Amino acid sequence: MIASAPDVDAMADAIAAGSPRALARGLTWVETGGPRAEALCARLYPRGGRAHVIGITGSPGGGKSTLVRALARVARARDRHVGIIAVDPSSPFSGGAILGDRIRMNDLALDPGVFIRSMATRGALGGLARATADAVDLMDAAGWDPIFVETVGVGQDEVDVMRLAETVIVVSVPGLGDDVQALKAGILEIADVHVVNKADRDGADRTQSDLRSMLHLLPHAEGAWLPPILPTVAAREEGIDAVVAALDAHRAALAASGDGEARRRRNARARVLQIAQGLLADAMTHGDGGEPAALVEDVARRALAPHAAARMLLTMARAPGLSPAGTPRSREDGT
Amino acid sequence: MIASAPDVDAMADAIAAGSPRALARGLTWVETGGPRAEALCARLYPRGGRAHVIGITGSPGGGKSTLVRALARVARARDRHVGIIAVDPSSPFSGGAILGDRIRMNDLALDPGVFIRSMATRGALGGLARATADAVDLMDAAGWDPIFVETVGVGQDEVDVMRLAETVIVVSVPGLGDDVQALKAGILEIADVHVVNKADRDGADRTQSDLRSMLHLLPHAEGAWLPPILPTVAAREEGIDAVVAALDAHRAALAASGDGEARRRRNARARVLQIAQGLLADAMTHGDGGEPAALVEDVARRALAPHAAARMLLTMARAPGLSPAGTPRSREDGT
Numbered sequence: 001m002i003a004s005a006p007d008v009d010a011m012a013d014a015i016a017a018g019s020p021r022a023l024a025r026g027l028t029w030v031e032t033g034g035p036r037a038e039a040l041c042a043r044l045y046p047r048g049g050r051a052h053v054i055g056i057t058g059s060p061g062g063g064k065s066t067l068v069r070a071l072a073r074v075a076r077a078r079d080r081h082v083g084i085i086a087v088d089p090s091s092p093f094s095g096g097a098i099l100g101d102r103i104r105m106n107d108l109a110l111d112p113g114v115f116i117r118s119m120a121t122r123g124a125l126g127g128l129a130r131a132t133a134d135a136v137d138l139m140d141a142a143g144w145d146p147i148f149v150e151t152v153g154v155g156q157d158e159v160d161v162m163r164l165a166e167t168v169i170v171v172s173v174p175g176l177g178d179d180v181q182a183l184k185a186g187i188l189e190i191a192d193v194h195v196v197n198k199a200d201r202d203g204a205d206r207t208q209s210d211l212r213s214m215l216h217l218l219p220h221a222e223g224a225w226l227p228p229i230l231p232t233v234a235a236r237e238e239g240i241d242a243v244v245a246a247l248d249a250h251r252a253a254l255a256a257s258g259d260g261e262a263r264r265r266r267n268a269r270a271r272v273l274q275i276a277q278g279l280l281a282d283a284m285t286h287g288d289g290g291e292p293a294a295l296v297e298d299v300a301r302r303a304l305a306p307h308a309a310a311r312m313l314l315t316m317a318r319a320p321g322l323s324p325a326g327t328p329r330s331r332e333d334g335t
Numbered sequence: 336m337i338a339s340a341p342d343v344d345a346m347a348d349a350i351a352a353g354s355p356r357a358l359a360r361g362l363t364w365v366e367t368g369g370p371r372a373e374a375l376c377a378r379l380y381p382r383g384g385r386a387h388v389i390g391i392t393g394s395p396g397g398g399k400s401t402l403v404r405a406l407a408r409v410a411r412a413r414d415r416h417v418g419i420i421a422v423d424p425s426s427p428f429s430g431g432a433i434l435g436d437r438i439r440m441n442d443l444a445l446d447p448g449v450f451i452r453s454m455a456t457r458g459a460l461g462g463l464a465r466a467t468a469d470a471v472d473l474m475d476a477a478g479w480d481p482i483f484v485e486t487v488g489v490g491q492d493e494v495d496v497m498r499l500a501e502t503v504i505v506v507s508v509p510g511l512g513d514d515v516q517a518l519k520a521g522i523l524e525i526a527d528v529h530v531v532n533k534a535d536r537d538g539a540d541r542t543q544s545d546l547r548s549m550l551h552l553l554p555h556a557e558g559a560w561l562p563p564i565l566p567t568v569a570a571r572e573e574g575i576d577a578v579v580a581a582l583d584a585h586r587a588a589l590a591a592s593g594d595g596e597a598r599r600r601r602n603a604r605a606r607v608l609q610i611a612q613g614l615l616a617d618a619m620t621h622g623d624g625g626e627p628a629a630l631v632e633d634v635a636r637r638a639l640a641p642h643a644a645a646r647m648l649l650t651m652a653r654a655p656g657l658s659p660a661g662t663p664r665s666r667e668d669g670t
Contacts, residue, residue: 038640038642041640041641041642042640042642042643045637045640045641046637046638046640048637049637133641261635264635265631265632265635267635268631268634268635268641268644269619269627269631271634271641272619272630272631272634272641272644272645272648273615273616273619273645273648275641275642275644275645276615276645276646276648276649276652277612277615277616278645279645279646279649280608280611280612280615280649281608281612284604284607284608292604295607296600296603296604296607297600299603299606299607300596300599300600300602300603302380302381302383302384303381305373305376305377305380305381306376306380306468306603306606306607306610307373307376307377307610308377309603309607309610310607310608310610310611310613310614311611311614311653313607313608313611314611314614314615314649314652314653315653317611317649318646318649318650
C-alpha cells in the first residue's frame with residue numbers, strides 16, 4: 001500500500017519537528033524507496049541544507065568508525081546533535097541492524113543527542129547512493145548537524161555516496177602497498193581532509209609523505225583549498241582536535257571562496273543524474289507488463305538495435321506504472 | 336555535420352563487405368558517438384552475432400597484451416580473421432593511437448588478417464562501455480572472429496566492458512597481496528576462464544590454489560560451467576593451447592546448456608540500460624537550451640526536489656535535440 005498524501009504530510013511534519021521515532025520510520029521508507037519515499041523527500045528537501053555533511057571513507061580496517069566516534073564526541077561537547085550514517089553496500093543487513101563496527105559505538109548510541117543509522121540497501125529502488133542521500137536530507141531537515149556518512153569500502157559505490165558530502169575525509173593507514181594506493185586513486189581525488197590514522201604505527205611518516213607526493217600530482221587551482229594531511233590515533237583520541245579544526249576551516253573556505261556554491265551544484269547534478277539512472281534501472285528490473293523483458297529479448301535475437309531499445313526504455317521509466325502515482329513494488333507495508 | 340542516410344548506408348555496406356578502411360572510419364564514428372554512430376550501428380547490428388567475443392581483464396602488469404597476442408597467433412594459424420580492441424578508460428589517447436602495450440603487438444599489426452584498435456574514449460557520448468560494444472558490433476558485422484577485448488585495469492568500467500563478452504578471461508599473476516585480491520572480487524566473479532600468467536614465477540602454485548579456494552566460495556549451479564584455472568607463460572607461448580581449448584569448450588558449453596541464450600539476454604539487458612543511462616548523462620552534460628543546468632540550479636538552492644528533477648531529465652533525454660534527428664555535438668566533421 002502506498003501511503004496517502006495526508007500520511008506523508010504527517011510523517012514529514014513529525015520528522016521536521018524532531019521526533020526520533022518518526023525519523024527512524026522515515027529512514028526505513030527511504031531505504032525501501034518508491035513513491036512513498038519520493039513524496040516524503042519532496043516535502044522535507046526544502047527544509048534542509050543547514051547541516052554540515054561530512055563523508056568518511058578509506059580502506060577497510062583503517063579505523064573509520066573509531067574516528068567518527070571521536071569526532072562525534074567533540075561535536076557533542078559543543079552541544080550539537082550528531083547524525084551518523086554507516087553505509088555498507090555489500091551487507092545484507094539494513095535498517096536497525098547493528099554491524100560489527102557499530103557495536104563499538106554503543107556508548108554514543110545511549111546518548112539521545114546522537115542518531116546512528118546503518119544503511120545496507122543493496123537492491124533499494126534507485127540504488128544505495130540515492131537512499132543514502134535521501135537519508136541525509138531527512139536527518140538534515142530534522143535538525144541533526146553535523147551528519148557523518150561513513151562507508152566501509154573503497155569502490156565506486158563509495159565514491160558516489162561521498163558526492164553528497166560537503167567535506168570528505170579520506171582515512172589512510174600506514175603499511176598499505178603501492179598497488180592498493182594506486183587502486184584508491186579515485187578516492188584520493190575526492191579528499192578534502194586526509195587523515196593518517198593509527199599514526200603510532202611504523203611507516204606513518206612514509207604514508208604521510210606518500211600522500212603529500214600524490215597530492216602534488218593532482219590539479220590544484222590557485223587559491224583553492226589544499227587538503228591537509230593529519231595524523232591521528234583515533235582509538236586514543238589523539239589528533240582529533242586538528243581534524244575538527246580542518247573540518248570547520250574547510251566549511252569556512254567553501255563559503256568564502258564560492259567553491260561551496262559550485263560544489264552544491266556539482267553534487268546536485270550528480271544526484272539528479274543518479275536518481276534518473278536509478279529510475280531506468282528500476283524500470284528495467286521491475287517494469288510492469290513485461291515490456292522491458294520483451295525489449296531485451298528483441299535485442300538479444302538482433303531484431304532490435306540496442307540504441308533504439310534504450311530510447312524505448314527512457315519512455316517506460318516515465319510511464320505511470322513507475323511514476324509517484326503508481327506502485328512499482330512494495331517490499332514492506334507498514335513500518 | 337550529421338551524415339545523411341545515404342552516407343550511413345554506404346558506410347554500413349562497405350563495412351559489411353569487409354573494407355578495413357571503412358571499418359576504421361566507422362570505429363571513429365562510434366568512438367565519438369551521437370546520431371551518426373547510432374544510425375550506423377542500427378544498420379550493422381542485425382548482421383552481427385557470429386563472432387566469438389572474448390574479454391580479457393585483470394591487474395595491470397599481468398601480461399594481458401602478451402596473452403592476447405599469443406591467442407591471436409593461434410587463431411591466425413586456424414586461418415581466422417582476428418579483431419583486437421584494447422580499452423583504456425584512463426588514457427587521453429584514442430582512435431589510431433598506439434599505446435605502450437600495443438607497440439609490442441607490431442608483428443601482428445603487419446598481418447592483414449589482424450585488425451587492432453585502441454579505444455580510449457573517456458568523454459565519448461554514452462560512455463566507454465557503449466562505444467566499445469558498438470565497436471565490437473562493427474567488427475562482428477565485418478566478419479572478424481574471434482574478437483578480443485582487452486582492458487588495462489580492474490575498475491567498474493572494466494566490469495561493464497566485460498559484460499559484452501561471450502567468454503571472459505581473468506588474468507592473475509603470482510605475488511599479489513590479499514588486499515588486492517579482495518578488491519578484485521568483482522572481476523573474479525565474471526571469469527569464465529582463469530589464467531595465471533607468468534606461472535614460472537615464485538608463488539604461482541599459491542595463486543592457483545587461492546583462486547581455487549575463491550571459486551569454491553562463489554555460487555555454482557549444478558551442471559554449470561566451472562571456470563578452469565590455467566597456468567601460462569604467455570611471453571614464451573607456454574600453456575596457450577590449453578587456453579584456446581578452454582575458450583572453445585566454454586563456447587560449446589554455452590551453446591549446449593542454453594546458458595548462452597541466458598547470457599545474451601543478460602548482456603543485452605546490461606547494454607540497453609547502459610545506453611539509456613548514457614543518454615541521460617549526455618542530456619545532463621550537453622543538453623540544449625540550458626535546461627539541465629537550470630534544473631541543477633533549482634535543486635542546489637532547494638527550490639526543486641532531486642527526484643522531481645530526475646523525472647524532468649528523463650523527458651529531456653528523449654527530447655528532439657538529442658534524438659537521432661538532432662545534433663547533440665560534433666567533435667569532428669569528417670573521418
